[in-house]
Amino acid sequence: MAQNVIPASEYRAIFLSKRPLIDLRAPVEFTKGAFASSHNLPLMTDDERQQVGTCYKQHGPTAALALGHQLVQGAVKAARVDAWLAFCQQHPDAYFYCFRGGMRSQISQSWLQEAGRDIPYIAGGYKGMRQFLIQTIEDPALAPQMLILSGITGSGKTEVIHQRTEEAVDLEGVANHRGSSFGKEVTPQPTQINFENNLALALLQHQQRRTSCLLLEDESHLVGRCFISKPFFDGMQAANVIVLEASLQDRLQRLLAQYVHKMHHDFCVRDGEEMGFESFSQYLRQSVNGISRRLGQQHATELLALIERALQEQQQRNNTELHLEWIALLLGKYYDPMYEYQLQKKADRIVFRGDQRAINQWLDEQTPR
Template identity: 75%
Template sequence: MSHTIVSTAAYREIFLSGRPLIDVRAPVEFAKGAFFNSHNLPLMTDTERQQVGTCYKHHGPTAALALGHQLVNGATKDARIAAWQRFYQQHPDACLYCFRGGMRSQITQGWLHEAGVDMAYVQGGYKGMRQFLIQTLESPALMPQMLILSGITGSGKTEVLLQRPHEAVDLEGTANHRGSSFGKEITAQPTQINFENNLAVAILRHQQRHPKRLLLEDESHLIGHCFIPKPFFDGMQAAKVVVLEAPWEQRLQRLLEQYVHKMCREFCQRDGQEAGFEAFSQYLHQSIKGISRRLGSEKANTLQALIDEALQAQQQRNDTALHLQWIALLLEKYYDPMYQYQLQRKSSRIVFRGDQTAVHQWLDEQPSMSAPR
């Protein structure tokens, strides 16, 4: 029988190459957290795993193993082996893992070997690979590399990051949320564990292509419901800051596109025109409601009324210009004062200010920030 094992030393290569992985844990385990290159083809269903776990607790490992073989037998066993075989045929470089690289990995590998397929399993399993990714995010070597791109709401920070993929990691893209109360996307955010896993993989890839500098957007510790791990966030809070500036009208137009045109278009594409517009309307009102306590009831009510007026004009005449009224008020009364307060606290760390052209030029002039030639 083959006992091929992928050692812990190969974790980095697994994530950098995107090597296909079979996750043989139960679906409930996979849903809590997994890896971007993993596919859930479980050895046991959630119910079967629960039964075996209960048996283990009351009767010990031998009885639990016997019950597992009893539950996954005959046609059930054949179907699971066939699923693993199909995956192997499509991905001959695949390897498999369970939670710790223990019994479930070994059983799966043994059954595959009997079926004529020799597939390696990952030493340490999910737990080992997850710990490796956590250590990546907590690495002290990352902290001196960080450079924070700050800028008032609507200044175009994400645009700058996306134009410099050789040195930037997009925290908001990884969290599938744009950071503010209006930052919700129409697709769900990842679980916290998957956010951390995906962020760590992004950092590994960044280190491979540009190990001397890590450009990040200025964020609070929360991006939607995903929180940035504390050691990583502490590094961001100590890093030097570049401030991106933009004229008022440009900011308004950018937020009109992001908050109104983009979101309405995506909701309508997903749900159809009528239901999509209703979902879009709810998104705007819920976004204000999310910050109503900090706004105060009077400002919140004014903004809600302006949104209703703008939505009516948009629905009746396909005119979105009135949305600029509440966006301008939101900036003047909420986002801009909050940003100015936060920027004052970072003043000692600011190394440059300028518009997009000036920021790109300044970054290009820093030797460790230039794009690889």
């Protein structure tokens, strides 16, 4: 049969439609980075791929192809074809891809055609689609649309981002990290590659909404361990800034909910009550230890002592109010001075200040509906 190939010009449509994708690469390749709608049904296992790769280097492509057919034949081949057929039965609109849209895609497609099913494969494969996503993040046209939402720790920036679903892209949501020393989530962060892939997808969806502004929360170049690429971050550093303001009391209650109530709950869901409390306690201690050098040993020691006292009260009496003491110290000695210093460097880019209601009203006025 003739090859059924989806051209590179369809990449945007593939991602925006959340097209079901069969990733033919070996599991080790898939683990390093993949796409949100992809499912790993490999042509070869990691070991088989390694053997074929070694053969290719030592004896050339013809010998490598012959070895691949030798390794994946009979019952092994039938099982892999059956897995593809089962997926296509559930997802009739599925596409194949391998690393470059080459031999693995062509072989898999021909085997499925022999089984009576014709599924397209994507030209350029993972490499081509990945390059398209990188270009999406680094597109110079993004910078003029950017508007940065800044605000002191605990002011509720993420709440505003979630309220502005049309204009906003949630960098912390994509990174699965709240962007601060206490910003770790119970579930792990994505790999750097998957962070970039998912950020690009969010930007494509934003473009599809055709809003006049790209609202982003003020971040450093690292969100946890996820690195924001230089062209994108440079655009953020040149963009106009709006500043979200909130009272100290509101900030303390918000951080108590985030750092204590939410994290304790999430750890207990993951680990059970007893181990969950210990995991939660370690999260607080490790968060302080991570900033102890910048905080200063005296303040770090004081902070840890307050945390231990609050944990004891929480465990014995189910009372979390003492956590407010170390949160207030953390704000006063670490977050607030750092924020004021950073905000001074952005002073000439600030175009509006206000609380959540004022920020939303201002954004409504700037963004035609």
